[in-house]
Amino acid sequence: MNESDLRVLRTRAAIKSAFEQMVCELDYDQLTVSELASRAHINRKTFYLHYQSIDELMDDVVIEPTVAEFTGKDVSYASIDDIAGIVRFYMTMATKQSKLHERIMCEPSYRSVYERISRRIMDYRREHNKGALHLDPLAENIVYAFFESNSPTLYRQWVADGKKMPLEDFIELSIGLVTHGMAYAVPGYQQQLDHQSTDSSASNQ
Amino acid sequence: MNESDLRVLRTRAAIKSAFEQMVCELDYDQLTVSELASRAHINRKTFYLHYQSIDELMDDVVIEPTVAEFTGKDVSYASIDDIAGIVRFYMTMATKQSKLHERIMCEPSYRSVYERISRRIMDYRREHNKGALHLDPLAENIVYAFFESNSPTLYRQWVADGKKMPLEDFIELSIGLVTHGMAYAVPGYQQQLDHQSTDSSASNQ
Numbered sequence: 001m002n003e004s005d006l007r008v009l010r011t012r013a014a015i016k017s018a019f020e021q022m023v024c025e026l027d028y029d030q031l032t033v034s035e036l037a038s039r040a041h042i043n044r045k046t047f048y049l050h051y052q053s054i055d056e057l058m059d060d061v062v063i064e065p066t067v068a069e070f071t072g073k074d075v076s077y078a079s080i081d082d083i084a085g086i087v088r089f090y091m092t093m094a095t096k097q098s099k100l101h102e103r104i105m106c107e108p109s110y111r112s113v114y115e116r117i118s119r120r121i122m123d124y125r126r127e128h129n130k131g132a133l134h135l136d137p138l139a140e141n142i143v144y145a146f147f148e149s150n151s152p153t154l155y156r157q158w159v160a161d162g163k164k165m166p167l168e169d170f171i172e173l174s175i176g177l178v179t180h181g182m183a184y185a186v187p188g189y190q191q192q193l194d195h196q197s198t199d200s201s202a203s204n205q
Numbered sequence: 206m207n208e209s210d211l212r213v214l215r216t217r218a219a220i221k222s223a224f225e226q227m228v229c230e231l232d233y234d235q236l237t238v239s240e241l242a243s244r245a246h247i248n249r250k251t252f253y254l255h256y257q258s259i260d261e262l263m264d265d266v267v268i269e270p271t272v273a274e275f276t277g278k279d280v281s282y283a284s285i286d287d288i289a290g291i292v293r294f295y296m297t298m299a300t301k302q303s304k305l306h307e308r309i310m311c312e313p314s315y316r317s318v319y320e321r322i323s324r325r326i327m328d329y330r331r332e333h334n335k336g337a338l339h340l341d342p343l344a345e346n347i348v349y350a351f352f353e354s355n356s357p358t359l360y361r362q363w364v365a366d367g368k369k370m371p372l373e374d375f376i377e378l379s380i381g382l383v384t385h386g387m388a389y390a391v392p393g394y395q396q397q398l399d400h401q402s403t404d405s406s407a408s409n410q
């Protein structure tokens with residue numbers, strides 16, 4: 001690798017690092033090329049040699065890698081245990097994420113970025129689980145919207161309350177709200193829930 | 206009223222009317238003072254005699270009147286019927302709203318405006334229904350977040366699907382998802398739900 005290639009790599013690393021710092025400190029509408037250039041010690045012109053816009057940089061650094069990580073993992077919507085497992089997985093991942101990702105999930109000014117990530121992952125999952133709920137397509141869309149939206153909403157409330165509720169209690173409460181709601185609509189889920197509670201009362205004896 | 210007062214009224218009406226038109230046609234970040242001045246046939250300077258910014262105009266035209274309308278109506282969270290009634294009221298209001306309000310509820314670029322309205326109404330309702338769910342405050346916050354977020358989420362999905370599901374079916378499904386989720390967490394709600402279904406199976410005979 002020659003000096004010019006190395007310079008490109010260094011510049012890109014400086015841009016990304018300044019960008020990550022800015023997301024952690026600033027609102028979405030404060031992410032300007034001028035501010036980024038100043039923090040990365042480059043000219044605005046240099047920035048535009050690498051990216052067309054702040055949004056393209058957001059795609060490259062945040063959106064694409066996150067979508068790839070989640071769509072690389074197959075999930076099933078076949079049983080109520082799968083649903084509970086996905087809620088648990090989401091909450092566990094959320095508690096371990098970087099400050100940058102937590103800002104994008106929780107800060108109102110980044111909501112449109114979060115929604116773009118979420119839309120992409122959910123469209124992929126819906127496509128791969130079409131018909132899994134045995135509902136007509138319109139009802140399936142409503143139930144999927146219910147399922148998909150609650151984990152981020154509940155996580156944001158938990159964060160807003162200073163993460164004071166013990167994590168396991170919070171996860172159990174979230175799973176209960178989501179699975180019991182879905183059990184109303186999805187054929188078979190209610191029986192699976194009833195079966196679970198029989199199991200657990202049997203094991204408690 | 207003298208000619209100067211009338212002129213002020215005419216200018217404000219022209220600003221509001223141009224603004225409403227712009228919200229119906231443009232994304233949130235396209236709402237500029239230049240565009241508004243051009244549509245209202247005024248100078249930018251004249252705009253700033255009346256409002257400090259587009260956001261102040263949004264407050265005056267959209268946010269304050271909407272918050273006042275909803276906080277003027279007392280709602281109770283005491284029983285599962287109250288919860289079902291609030292979901293039904295929300296969906297019925299949503300189907301009757303103006304194009305401007307539907308844009309603010311459904312268009313992703315207006316999400317931050319919607320969230321500001323929603324936050325204000327929900328803070329007011331939480332304050333007036335503190336303790337109504339007989340949960341500890343942290344669990345109550347999570348359950349309220351669940352309750353508050355689902356109606357707009359489900360309504361947006363229904364609109365995205367071209368409002369093809371019959372309205373009554375959609376309202377029933379939404380009420381079922383929300384009330385059965387909450388019945389998992391709120392003491393007494395499950396018994397009220399069971400009682401309802403006994404009633405309705407009795408009346409079906």
